[in-house]
Amino acid sequence: MITSPQNPKLKLVRALxxxxxxxxxxxxxxxxxxxxxxxxxxxxxxxxxxxxxxxxNERGQELLNSLQDVDAEEVDSALLKSIGDTETSQGILAVLDKSQLPMPNSPDFLLILDQIRDPGNLGTLLRTAAAAGVDAVILPPETTDAFSPKVLRAGMGAHFHLPILSADWDQIKDRVGGLKVWLAVMAGDIAYTEADFKSPSALVIGGEAEGASQFARELAAMSVHIPMPGEMESLNAAIAGAVMLFEVVRQRELLG
Known part of the structure; x- marks a missing residue:
């Protein structure tokens, strides 16, 4: 059992x-x-x-018992709680390799999350992207780290099923070749329901405070917005992204 706070594994956990x-x-x-x-x-x-x-708990014990040939070590419960990032410890954590799911060869539905800095919003957008069948998510510079603990919790497992690529704008430009790039903004060219998402597309969602970067604006062919007849000026990035992603799903399902 690990009882020392200076244990190398615990030091790595704190650093990560x-x-x-x-x-x-x-x-x-x-x-x-x-x-x-x-x-x-x-x-x-x-x-x-x-x-x-x-x-x-019983579910956690069953999970632990299922881990074959995995280095698993017991830690004093108070010590494990002290190094955790959650308010209520579930009594188990793991360090995983930061490997990357392969990008599809010919994607036709990409999501670019530009300058999303709130971890909860980023995690929620990744979870929504996985649910909507997005081929991959691309994270430009200035977007928060997708593998931070708060993003992982908000993503609810999306990271393990969705290719997530951090890239600079030159690389992004190459990745979206052959796709029509749509940019979500507060005052877009057309309403999002009028956009043609049936053809191969990439959708850019900008950050909460500053919106999309100039790079994103130059990359996009057209901009789209969500009509809001109420008194609020804008939606947060996670909500706006969900609305638009499932409009893509709706249009493509109509194609059969």
């Missing part, structure tokens, strides 16, 4: 919790809780090690 730079250097990230680890196992994601407390 707070620093995107460490996650990049170590090529690893942290998941906490039974649900997220279940999703990782279901996706056969590479697991470096698991840390658990002796107060695991």
């Amino acid at each position: 919790q707070g620093r995107a730079k460490t996650r990049r250097k170590e090529k690893a990230f942290l998941v906490e809780g039974v649900r997220l680890l279940e999703e990782a196992v279901k996706a056969k994601w590479p697991i470096r090690f698991v840390l658990y407390a002796n107060n695991l």
Whole structure:
């Protein structure tokens, strides 16, 4: 049992919790809780090690028992709780390899999340993208790290089923070749329901405070907006993204 706060595994967990730079250097990230680890196992994601407390619930114990040939080590429950990022510890966390799901060769539905800095919004958008059948999500510079603990929790397992690519704008331009790029803004050229999303498309959702960058505006062929007859000026990025992504789904389902 691990009882020392200076244990190397615990030091790595603390570093991965707070620093995107460490996650990049170590090529690893942290998941906490039974649900997220279940999703990782279901996706056969590479697991470096698991840390658990002796107060695991039945579901957590079943998960732990299912992990064959995985380095799993018990930690003093108070110590494990102290290094966790959640208010209520579920008694289990794991360090995973930061491997990447392969990008599709000929995508026809990409989502670009530009300057999304709120972890909850980014995680929710990734979860929505996975639900809407997006082929891949591309994250330009200035978007928050998709593998931070808060983004992972909000994503609810989307990371294990959805290709997520961090790229600069030159790389993004190459990736969207052959796709029509639509930019979501408050005062777009047309309402989002009037856009033709049936053909191969990429949709850009801009950040909460500053909106989309100039790079995104130059890349887009047209801009779209969500009509809002009420008194509010805007929706947050996660809600706006969900509305537009499922309009893409609706249009494509009509094609049969």
